Amino acid sequence: MARLKKTAITSALSGLLGDLVIRQTRNGIVVASRPNRSKKPMPRGQRQSCNRFKEAVIWAKQIMADPRRKATHLAKLKKGESLYRTLVGDYIKTH
Known part of the structure; x- marks a missing residue:
């Protein structure tokens, strides 16, 4: 998981980009790998x-x-x- 500083370009980013998920949090912008729930059974x-x-x-x-x-x-x-x-x-x- 990587954190980015807010800039004019990065503050507009959010969502899925390939296998990366970009999230806006109060601590900054977080870039993480896409969650894989295919092996976890649903309740x-x-x-x-x-x-x-x-x-x-x-x-x-x-x-x-x-x-x-x-x-x-x-x-x-x-x-x-x-x-x-x-x-x-x-x-x-x-x-």
């Missing part, structure tokens, strides 16, 4: 949440692919709301 609750979200995404895509069902759900939306996000949220709340 059961997190795994269940991920699976439920996957099911919600599949359900939303199925509805959006069917013109009749899509039109029914579009009629219920308020201006500025996203159909996809609303469908995913509805699935998670009801299942």
